[in-house]
Amino acid sequence: MTRPLRVVARIHAYPPHHNAGAEWALHEMLRALTVRGHTAEVWLTQWTGEHEPYTVDGVHVIPYDSDQNWGPAAARAHVLVSHLENVPSTASIARGYGVPLIVVCHNDFDLTWEPMTEGSSALAVLNSEWMRASAEKAFDSTRFRPDRMLVVRPPVHAAEYETRPGACITLVNCTVTKGVGVLEELAQRMPDRKFLAVRGGYGEQQPPDLHNVQVLDHMDGHRMRDEVYARTRILLMPSDYESWGRVGVEAMTSGIPVIAHPTDGLTESLGRAGIFHDRDDIDAWQQAIEQLDDAAAYRAVSRRAKARAKALDPGADLAAWCATVEEVASARFATG
Numbered sequence: 001m002t003r004p005l006r007v008v009a010r011i012h013a014y015p016p017h018h019n020a021g022a023e024w025a026l027h028e029m030l031r032a033l034t035v036r037g038h039t040a041e042v043w044l045t046q047w048t049g050e051h052e053p054y055t056v057d058g059v060h061v062i063p064y065d066s067d068q069n070w071g072p073a074a075a076r077a078h079v080l081v082s083h084l085e086n087v088p089s090t091a092s093i094a095r096g097y098g099v100p101l102i103v104v105c106h107n108d109f110d111l112t113w114e115p116m117t118e119g120s121s122a123l124a125v126l127n128s129e130w131m132r133a134s135a136e137k138a139f140d141s142t143r144f145r146p147d148r149m150l151v152v153r154p155p156v157h158a159a160e161y162e163t164r165p166g167a168c169i170t171l172v173n174c175t176v177t178k179g180v181g182v183l184e185e186l187a188q189r190m191p192d193r194k195f196l197a198v199r200g201g202y203g204e205q206q207p208p209d210l211h212n213v214q215v216l217d218h219m220d221g222h223r224m225r226d227e228v229y230a231r232t233r234i235l236l237m238p239s240d241y242e243s244w245g246r247v248g249v250e251a252m253t254s255g256i257p258v259i260a261h262p263t264d265g266l267t268e269s270l271g272r273a274g275i276f277h278d279r280d281d282i283d284a285w286q287q288a289i290e291q292l293d294d295a296a297a298y299r300a301v302s303r304r305a306k307a308r309a310k311a312l313d314p315g316a317d318l319a320a321w322c323a324t325v326e327e328v329a330s331a332r333f334a335t336g
Contacts (some may be wrong), residue, residue, distance in 0.1 A: 005038040006331050008077035010045065010070065013201075014061050016220035017048040019203040020173075024221050025127065025154035025270040026083060027059060029104070032155070032318040033325060034058035043070040045086055069101035074099065078329040079122070087115040095119055100328045103146070105244045108134040117142040122328045124149045125321070127244045130264045148328075152321045153269070154246040155314030156252060158253040161224070165256050165302075168214070169193055171238075172247045173200025174207040179238025179261065184208040184281050186236075186289070193289075198228055204220035208252040229254055234292060238264060238279040245269045252309040254300035259288050274307035275301065 009030060014023055015104040030040040035058070042061045049061035074080060075097045082090035083104040100122035101260045105112050109129055114126060117139070126132045132151050139145035171183040174197050184218060185194045187210050197207040199218040205217040219227060231232035237260035244265040248258045252273060261279040270276075273281035277284035292298045 005033070005040055005078040005326065006076055007033055007040045007079050007081060007325065007329075008066065008070075008073050009040070009042045009081040010074070010086050010093075011042060011083055012044065012046045012086055012288060013048065014044060015056055016043050017050070018046075018201045019218065019221045021154060021244070022083060022104075023201070025105055025106070025152075025246060027056065027083075028155035028157075028314070029125075029152060029318070029321055030059045030081075031057045032322055036322045038325075039075060043068070045074065064296075068275070078332045079325060083291070085111075087112075091115050091121065098332070100332055102325065102328065105131060105135065107131075108138070110138075110154070113138040113142075116146055117144050119144055121146040123147065123324060126151050127154055128265055128268050130268055131243055148324070150320065150324050152317045153312060153314070154244050155318055156246065156249045156253065156309070156312065157314065158309055161229060161250045161253045162232040163225050163254050165208045165229070165233050165254055167194055167233050168196035168231050169236060170196040170198065170228065170232040171236045172198045172228065173213075174198070174205045175203035176206065177203065177240050179236065179240070179279055180206050180208070182238035182279055182282065182285060183213070183236060184210070186285060187213050189282070189286055190289070196228070196231055209227060224250065228258065232256055232287060234259060236285070237261065238285070239263060239266070240264045240279065242269075248274070249309055249312055252305035253282075255306045256293055257298065257301040257305060258284060271308050271311075273301070273304040 035041050040059045044064045047064050053062045074093050077099050079100045080090055080094045082103045087103050093102055102123045103121050104125045126135055174180040191212055195213040197213050198216045199205045201218055235256050235258045237248055242263045242265040248270050258270055259275045260275040275288050
C-alpha cells in the first residue's frame, strides 16, 4: 500500500475501561496497523462514562454517545472490523456501503459463525489453530463462508509484561466460569498462603471474602505488570472455557508457572509449559501448588514458561495480519 488505510472498528467496549482478553487482543492488532502507518478508529456501542474521544497507543476511540453517528465513518473506511455481538450490525453496514468486513473470532460458539454464513466476509481472524479447525467444520455445510481465514494468536509483547514474580497465588477475573470457586477452596485449605483475586471486565464478580485473599479492582491492562504479575508467584486458570487464555501468556513472560484446566485453548497456548488439572480435582491443584515449593521444581517450570512465552513472540503473526488487511482493503482502497 502506498497510502495509509482507514480502518474502522465497531465493538462494544475497549481499554482502558474494559480490559478483557478479547479487547486487548484486538487492540494489539489495531495498534500494529497504526505502527504500519494506517489509521485505526474504534466506535463503541456501550456507555462507559466518557464523552470525549481518546487515544490508546495510537488507536483513536470514540465513546458511545446518542449524538454520535458512525455511519459516515463506516462509509469512508477502507475496511471495517468487528467482533462478538456487534458483528451482525457491522456486517449489514459493510454490505450496504460495499466495505470489506473483517471478523475477529474469540470463541467457537454458534453465534460467532452465524453472521458469516449469511453473507460473505472478507476475512475471519481466528485466535488459535484449534479455532481454525472449528471454523472449517462450522463452514463446511454453509452456503457462505469468509473469503479467507487467518490465525493471529492474541499478541503479547514480552517487554511490556516481564517483571520479577512476587509471592501470591493469583486468579484474574472472579467469576464462576473462570474458576473463582477453585481459588476460594484453595485459600480455605491453605490459610497461610497469600492469594490475589483480580476483578475482571465482565461477568458477575464473586471474589472470596477471606483473610488471606487480597482483592484488586478491574484495571487498565497497562497496569497488570506492576500491580498483578509483580505480586504473583503462581497463576491459576481453572476456567471451564478458554479459546486461548491471554493472561497465561502474559504471566509466562516472567516465568510465572500457570496451573490450568485443560481447555482446548489453554492446552494450545500454554503448551508443555502449563500444569494441567481438572478444575473439579482440588486435591490435584493443591498438590501442584505444594510441589512448586521446591526451588528446583519451580525453576524448571519457570524456564519452560519463559521459553513458551518467547516462542509466542507476536511479530510474525502481526506482520501477517497487517499484510492481509492491506490485501483485503486493496479493492476498496483503489476507489475510496
